[in-house]
Amino acid sequence: xxxVETRNIRKSFGSVQAVNGVxxxxxxxxxxxxxxxxxxxxxxxxxxxxxxEKPTSGEVLIAxxxxxxxxxxxxxxxxxxxxxALYPHMTVFKNIAFPLKAQRMGTEAIRQKVEWAAGLFGIxxxxxxxxxxxxxxxxxxxxxxxxxxxxxxxxxxxxPLSNLDAKLRAxxxxxxxxxxxxxxxxxxxVTHDQVEAMGLGDRIAVMQHGKVRQIGTxxxxxxxPADTFVAAFLGSPPMNLMEGKDCLVGFxxxxxxxxxxxxxxxxxPVPFRVTRLEYLGADRLLYGxxxxxxxxxxxxxxxxxxxSIPIQPGERYEFVVxxxxxxxxxxxxxxxxxxxxxxxxxx
Amino acid sequence: MKLVQGTxxxxxxxxxVTFAHLRDREEWLGPLMIAPAILYIVLVVxxxxxxxxxxxxxxxxxxxxxLGFVGLKNFAAxxxxxxxxxxxxxxxxxxxxxxxxxxxxxxxxxxxxxxDFRGKWFFRLLILLPWVAPISxxxxxxxxxxxxxxxxxxxxxxxxxxxxxxxxLIWLGVPYLAMGSIITVHVWRLLPLATVIILAGLSSxxxxxxxxxxxxxxxxxxxxxxxxxxxxxxxxxxxxxFGVVFAFTDMTVIxxxxxxxxxxxxxxxxxLAFFTGVxxxxxAEGAAISLYLFPLLLAVAIAFLRIxxxxxxx
Numbered sequence: 162x163x164x165v166e167t168r169n170i171r172k173s174f175g176s177v178q179a180v181n182g183v184x185x186x187x188x189x190x191x192x193x194x195x196x197x198x199x200x201x202x203x204x205x206x207x208x209x210x211x212x213x214e215k216p217t218s219g220e221v222l223i224a225x226x227x228x229x230x231x232x233x234x235x236x237x238x239x240x241x242x243x244x245x246a247l248y249p250h251m252t253v254f255k256n257i258a259f260p261l262k263a264q265r266m267g268t269e270a271i272r273q274k275v276e277w278a279a280g281l282f283g284i285x286x287x288x289x290x291x292x293x294x295x296x297x298x299x300x301x302x303x304x305x306x307x308x309x310x311x312x313x314x315x316x317x318x319x320x321p322l323s324n325l326d327a328k329l330r331a332x333x334x335x336x337x338x339x340x341x342x343x344x345x346x347x348x349x350x351v352t353h354d355q356v357e358a359m360g361l362g363d364r365i366a367v368m369q370h371g372k373v374r375q376i377g378t379x380x381x382x383x384x385x386p387a388d389t390f391v392a393a394f395l396g397s398p399p400m401n402l403m404e405g406k407d408c409l410v411g412f413x414x415x416x417x418x419x420x421x422x423x424x425x426x427x428x429x430p431v432p433f434r435v436t437r438l439e440y441l442g443a444d445r446l447l448y449g450x451x452x453x454x455x456x457x458x459x460x461x462x463x464x465x466x467x468x469s470i471p472i473q474p475g476e477r478y479e480f481v482v483x484x485x486x487x488x489x490x491x492x493x494x495x496x497x498x499x500x501x502x503x504x505x506x507x508x
Numbered sequence: 509m510k511l512v513q514g515t516x517x518x519x520x521x522x523x524x525v526t527f528a529h530l531r532d533r534e535e536w537l538g539p540l541m542i543a544p545a546i547l548y549i550v551l552v553v554x555x556x557x558x559x560x561x562x563x564x565x566x567x568x569x570x571x572x573x574x575l576g577f578v579g580l581k582n583f584a585a586x587x588x589x590x591x592x593x594x595x596x597x598x599x600x601x602x603x604x605x606x607x608x609x610x611x612x613x614x615x616x617x618x619x620x621x622x623x624d625f626r627g628k629w630f631f632r633l634l635i636l637l638p639w640v641a642p643i644s645x646x647x648x649x650x651x652x653x654x655x656x657x658x659x660x661x662x663x664x665x666x667x668x669x670x671x672x673x674x675x676x677l678i679w680l681g682v683p684y685l686a687m688g689s690i691i692t693v694h695v696w697r698l699l700p701l702a703t704v705i706i707l708a709g710l711s712s713x714x715x716x717x718x719x720x721x722x723x724x725x726x727x728x729x730x731x732x733x734x735x736x737x738x739x740x741x742x743x744x745x746x747x748x749x750f751g752v753v754f755a756f757t758d759m760t761v762i763x764x765x766x767x768x769x770x771x772x773x774x775x776x777x778x779x780l781a782f783f784t785g786v787x788x789x790x791x792a793e794g795a796a797i798s799l800y801l802f803p804l805l806l807a808v809a810i811a812f813l814r815i816x817x818x819x820x821x822x
Contacts, residue, residue: 246717249739259734
């Protein structure tokens, strides 16, 4: 087992800065998720850690040792690719055995290890098949088994679930986490799917334009976003941001509820005109605009089905947000600032 | 597309067959467009081929006016001939030797050209040049390069002091040198096509597969022999098939450089068939010689295509 660290790592392709100075360090046995939209540099960062891409500057450390000059095979890492990258001409057995053969392990030892790895993922019965005879979920398990088999110090996973259908993805997510907890290997996981990131990660590093905007537990990045990008990137629908006098005021749609839902609080009522309603079963999404004294701005409210107050599009309602659920951001730089009274912002 | 039968407008349309109408009728358009190709193959390949088969079972000569059926007599007579057996052996040496070299060199070139470097297009152009030049012209160039008096190779070897200042290698006049020379020229000529085919095969292997092999700890040779080569096999088989058929049936290089000499040491079946059947006038025997390897080539072609299909990967 080992930790991974990057120090001010950069990578440019021509004039494009793919990764722009990332400092990152995992804890022992941690499940760290790199989250960002496509093109944010998360895969490039992972490939640099794997040694498949050479950093333009900066250092990669694995187990405290600078590995910049080491080829991938010397780094004691295993990687699972988005396409799984199974060797199409080899059977499942040979696919899983390949990393061991490269280590010149004996035939009998290889057989035992392959059977052990296949057992971990329940694919013992597929060992004689070729990859093209497998379903998407089975291929993904083979790819994981191939990664585990030589007991690497670090796992690198590049969107391993994105080629599975939605139903399979949920169960694969569950299995993946259980498996990681069991073997306790430090894991770096790249995804653009925030549900995956929130559900799997011990910590999440939110990336944008080659930079890490915030790194923290799922709770931290969701509840205490470091800036407006993280606030708007996480959550679906994202955080509402209102322009106040000298700052931006943010609140989550699920914290913006009819006054009747909070009979006890003394929070100031916010007039809200609902223009559209989406019924999603578990929730109702209300799209609408704020009214004076607040700026006439579009916001979204998310009412859980337990709040059964009837709402009609076109009507005006009094909503509230509790003070503790308000987040304040700098108007220009976008970073978090200290809390201040709401009323003063819109007087 | 099927037209509705039995209605008045359709009858009118079918009477006036203009090109615009033809365009929409695949059952006519398809055959019409493939017809020139079929005609070409029937006239230029099929007809001579069956004529050759017919001749090889007959007693026809260039001067005779009779055409009697003699069964397998020509084939038996040919095989009893020492010249034929020498040519048969030479054919295998020439074909196998040149194809081995082509495969190895084409792989090396393709691997090199896959990498990004400055001026890559220029090297690609250079490598393609032998294929673009007419075969006979290129070979005549080689005739000068290998000339016994003016050979630029001898001159270079002398300048580099590898051979003495008065020494001369008679490239086309000494048996082993002559075979080496024709193999070299044949390789030079087939290399571009093989390189392009293998380059296409290499670039069709997904990058993830190479990355995975690298992460899995494969050394260069393991990576090449256990990942790249098996994935390249279907495409390489096609290149090899072209090369083998070419080497077994073509005689341009030999005709221009050595005419089968010295002492028949570079005579191959294709050139022997030409010298016997066309120059020597024994049409029946020439036909028999040229058809001798047909069953073998057919078997080789079927075997190669089967391997290519079996190793095809999704």
